Amino acid sequence: MYFGGDYNPEQWPEEVWLEDVRLMREAKVNLATVGVFSWARLEPSEGVYDFGWLDRVMNLLHDNGIQVNLATPTASPPPWFGLAHQDAMPVRADGTRLTHGSRDTYCVNAPAYRAASRGIATALAERYGAHPATVMWHVHNEYGTTCHCDHCAGAFRVWLRDRHTSLDALNDAWSTAFWSQHYSAWEQIMPPRTTQYRSNPAHLLDYRRFCSDALLAHYREQRDILRAHGDQPVTTNYVMAGWTPLDHWKWSAEVDLVGIDHYTDEPGDAGLAQVAFASDLARSWARGKPWLLMEQGVAAMYTPGGTLPLEPGEHTRRSLDYVARGATGVLHFQWRASQGGAEQWCQGMVPHAGADSRIFREIAGLGRTLSTLPPAEPAAAEVAILWDDEAAWALQNPAMPVAGLDFRASVEAAHRVLWQRGLTTDFVHPSHDISRYRAVLVPSLYLISDEAVANLTAYVEGGGTLIVSYFSGIADPDTRVRLGGYPGALRDLLGVRVEEFRPLSAPVTLSDGTTATFWSEDVTLTGATATVTYAGGGPAVTRRQAGAGTAWYVSTKLDPAGLANVLTQAGV
Amino acid sequence: MYFGGDYNPEQWPEEVWLEDVRLMREAKVNLATVGVFSWARLEPSEGVYDFGWLDRVMNLLHDNGIQVNLATPTASPPPWFGLAHQDAMPVRADGTRLTHGSRDTYCVNAPAYRAASRGIATALAERYGAHPATVMWHVHNEYGTTCHCDHCAGAFRVWLRDRHTSLDALNDAWSTAFWSQHYSAWEQIMPPRTTQYRSNPAHLLDYRRFCSDALLAHYREQRDILRAHGDQPVTTNYVMAGWTPLDHWKWSAEVDLVGIDHYTDEPGDAGLAQVAFASDLARSWARGKPWLLMEQGVAAMYTPGGTLPLEPGEHTRRSLDYVARGATGVLHFQWRASQGGAEQWCQGMVPHAGADSRIFREIAGLGRTLSTLPPAEPAAAEVAILWDDEAAWALQNPAMPVAGLDFRASVEAAHRVLWQRGLTTDFVHPSHDISRYRAVLVPSLYLISDEAVANLTAYVEGGGTLIVSYFSGIADPDTRVRLGGYPGALRDLLGVRVEEFRPLSAPVTLSDGTTATFWSEDVTLTGATATVTYAGGGPAVTRRQAGAGTAWYVSTKLDPAGLANVLTQAGV
């Protein structure tokens, strides 16, 4: 069981390091993530390395029994890099080229940045691949920075040739016949830059797919370098937020363990539900490999309104929850709260007040507790929810019928109801083998492939219980609407047909007494029967027997009680 | 009576075209707007045309008795155009040059774009000017795209020389003595680009005038080409929204019929009021020429919050209302809902669900009904409201006394009260002959010329009833405030003088028991008498007998009941 956090000793004089290791031992810290933001110190000028200080840190930690999760520092290039390689600074959609002065100022498709990344990764691998403290490699940090420069344009075209094979196929997939967008040469295709009016949704979706793959290529390049110099597991840390263009299923196949950075922003039980949600996602993405809480806040929630403290003991409870759900370690950002810099107001395991503090005492108590715990074996889940980043991105297209359609929010709401019922939930990709689950939920899965539809159909016919909610099955993988009636590809399986959506501006009461909001549909039964109806009598929730199983359709946004009713009726 | 909509067959395989014409016949469609977004298909590379597919479409439609409103596709240049002519891509006020990838990426003042527009218009005119299906030409689409590039700067200066004759006159008209803005050479004048603080309101106003004229020049160039190859009527479609820089009186003198694109966004009766407002505007702009509903949504409202369906039958009722108010046809965007592209969630006459749908059945029923109707002869209006795009633009200057002063909103509120009283309303330009109207309303006409004041004065003295509301008559055509007291140029006619405005932060009750909001004024009577007073006793509404007529002044924003009271007292 790992316990610890990001350790950035370069922020402190060396005399503080001695106190650090003493306190780490006191808190039973056994893993420190080192070097995440150390590029400027490790490579003070291009190609010139200075490892002296890191040698001392590595040795000091090792001598004190603390293992190191050693980072490649490529998430924050030094100022000299930006000046030497202006073309590798990221460019916004409107053409603004960013300047160094924060972090993450790079274009992952710029040759100079790729070369610099390989350089520092190689140097670190050579020097510390065999160091006894090095037990894990941490590539980069919180992948997710995107760019719209000409390097990206070129790489995007290569990626598109690979995906679509021909320009004709791309024009068809992107529906470029609309608005006179037909591309007659590859070089006409750009990243989705600022334009006059709405962008093409297929263009936007493919760019997010491309960004995920481009970032992954950068990861793999470093991973392969590191693997060539040692056999430690190599990974990176996912930001558990909605903005990142990472296809987590693809990425998780390339990391040796899944690491997540999870910052809760709700108090009390709602925060515990967030912990369960993130943990179940990470465990599911890992598909049997270990997973790790690579970062969390220290006894604080980072909300849009600011940093709010957790009640005493709450941090411990949340941390133990991650472990109960299978985390092989609990790490924090960061060990010692910074005195200066842009995150000086992020909490530390050693806070500004120092070790003589309630927070450090809670951290040390947590460390002692964890040091006595065996790894948890979470109960095997009997229920699953479909998770598909591509479907989430497709639904983020700004030109949907209404604003507010949100895959992740629908998934999280469904997960929370299952969690409240005490059920462990797996997340699965639409193409995965789901036959072993008692029930599978499909919340607002806008985009779906034919193969996934076949998978779900076989699941139901084989005896499964499928619960699909509104605005699912609508589009194909190129985000073209499936014709003939909604919910498109799932129409036959669900036994319903919808011609018109009817977004709700105010809550309505359903026949079961619960409340629906936001969305409704004019549902025609074509094989299903209605189990809950709208005030006018139209079907709100339907059920269809199909083979040995049952397929449910929820045509509106149910409140938790309404969703619980459906689950109960469905025997979940 | 025309019935139909935008038909974009290039989005679909040719086998679908056969179903299209079958369904069009079933729905009694007799006019299809074709080619609006076909530039990339018609001219796949610069100067190379491919009309084969359009020949087949034109012939197929003709063979099935469906006439064509043939568009020039210049509203959406193909990707190759932007790459070949970077200088013809539009530039925002902050200097951001836009990229293709949507629609409307062009600068109407760029020589390359003008040449390309003439080229495709000529090719279409030559090929289809004599085609029996071509009954109307549809130039461009929804004019309104503006730009701030150097081409625009040059054209603006030419336009300014023409308007102001000399730099001295321009400096005077623009009040450049303030803030040291005196121009000593024409080349110092720029489009209103991003600057440090507030822009000059006269500069902003002249740029909107210029943009209207520059777009109109582009229209006229195409119109003249098309006229040279046939005698079909030529027109374009106005967006009925507040952002377009079109002077509708000027434009309507140049089109052979007035076409409007009108998308309602309110349900029920409020939507019918919107229909009446747009219809009365279009009929008035046409000044005796025919007018046509060139686009409307299909059984849906497009609101800021999203797309909301109309109740069954509501679309039919609205469509018949356009006809009752004089429309010579009812068209839609678009025939068949798109599968992909940025408007895949705009409704179609054939929806995603296909022809076996409530929507198509309502459309077909509407088509059958319209096919039996004679053209309507709307009752001659006895009441008029002044409409002046220049006054609307002047009031959109961001540095007004308070935010929220809105010419169009004031006009629409007045129109709605008249509509609720069952009155047909004309809109008139301030310079038009208004002698035949029983009453003329002037809502918040900030900018007014001396000639217009003389026109209104003669109208009243000749026996007319004039009802002017707050913040009218304030500025001259160069948006300079008229001195000596408000409402400036209308002070004598109205018999009131105002020294100070008194915006309202909360509603107040007037002496007639109705409620006023937003605005009030300290009115001194200089010939008028008060008919309604504020709580403190000051005049809120006044009346002055002038010659054979009466001039009313409403110094606040009345609620509908208050405005109705004034109309009743004024005998309207």
Add this chain to the structure above:
Amino acid sequence: MYFGGDYNPEQWPEEVWLEDVRLMREAKVNLATVGVFSWARLEPSEGVYDFGWLDRVMNLLHDNGIQVNLATPTASPPPWFGLAHQDAMPVRADGTRLTHGSRDTYCVNAPAYRAASRGIATALAERYGAHPATVMWHVHNEYGTTCHCDHCAGAFRVWLRDRHTSLDALNDAWSTAFWSQHYSAWEQIMPPRTTQYRSNPAHLLDYRRFCSDALLAHYREQRDILRAHGDQPVTTNYVMAGWTPLDHWKWSAEVDLVGIDHYTDEPGDAGLAQVAFASDLARSWARGKPWLLMEQGVAAMYTPGGTLPLEPGEHTRRSLDYVARGATGVLHFQWRASQGGAEQWCQGMVPHAGADSRIFREIAGLGRTLSTLPPAEPAAAEVAILWDDEAAWALQNPAMPVAGLDFRASVEAAHRVLWQRGLTTDFVHPSHDISRYRAVLVPSLYLISDEAVANLTAYVEGGGTLIVSYFSGIADPDTRVRLGGYPGALRDLLGVRVEEFRPLSAPVTLSDGTTATFWSEDVTLTGATATVTYAGGGPAVTRRQAGAGTAWYVSTKLDPAGLANVLTQAGV
């Protein structure tokens, strides 16, 4: 006692000037600020001057007994300047270079702008330095325009070398070890331009310091030119708003009198409190030199929602309040309301309605009243509040624990409570001698130097009463958090230690029955005693006896009654 306002005769034909001086005499105007926006008229092309019209204005004013506060017009370069010197146009953080067309389009660090400024200042000084009307020089207008161009980058580096001496010291001060921001060469340092994520707070703070000094250098250059040609006092006008990067203590040492532009935005008593606040600041900054209300609105409040009129008499009352608090004059923007231009809706002493108006009559009455008043001698203040622009800027860093921490708002709230108690308040810099004050308040002084802490400590030990409120004493002058517990540098003096902040999402009731909002802290007593507690019993307000004095700590945002209670208990 000065009375008058900005006079921009170039906006009007010369025949109006005669009415102007007649009305000025009627209103007892004795000071006109002339030439603020006259650059384009005075220097119609580069290096060519035209003083004829200004000669006539100066002579006319002098002949009528009206003195002139003559401005250098450098706040608004003419259009020719921007065209000739593109590199002197200001650049936003995102790289957008602004265009002329408003005012304030210049980079104060651009050599061409500095040369042009010296040129026009010299020409004015030579011509009018000995003119009998010239009684005061008004350099520039409302300093505060900042820029991010390469000229600024160069000047910033020079400034940084001077402040930090070495790159090592700068890296340390800026905590660049975090996020790999270490600078290895001076030329790597840029203004804080648009970057990927949060900027470095020390970088932001030093840039604001630099901007204040760069603007001051521009001021001093002109001041020295003007002084060389006459012995009139030289000054400029401060905008009394939170956005300006001026260190008012530094600036006020360089002006011969303090001039403020103060635009109230609250009605009634709240507006009077604003008058008192601005007056006390100006008087305090002046440190014994005269101060002057250089601009105020005319009988109007400029609020975010728009311009709202004052009630009759209210303008007079406010004006007299400035005088009662020591103003040596009451001036306005502007004499005659503009007909056109971006501020045509700013009220004038002669409004659009003309001199036959309530407003002009109130102005003239005020002038007559002031002409009979002797200068006021405000009561010597027994209470002081610390004011430090650097601390204000530091707290404006966007990455604070919560949004809404606001030095100025905290100061203004404290001042208002003192004002309500009838106390005159001085503002003092943390380094000033404060021994003479009965009590000193320190509201939310985030940043504090060691010297200031020593000063406060000596003050208390010498018998003073110090009242410090939440989030004070936290950071050092390089905005690094002081370790060991909050409130950092003030911990010992206050006898409290805080480990954790606890922002409030809802109001809470304290033990004295008053209400606290926004913020609270977990206070441990280390020498102090609690006088007010939170519901849970924790200290909210504490008192510590130190030497002959008392140090109070207020750990939350008290409502006015709560703050009044503390003041009462503290004997203030």
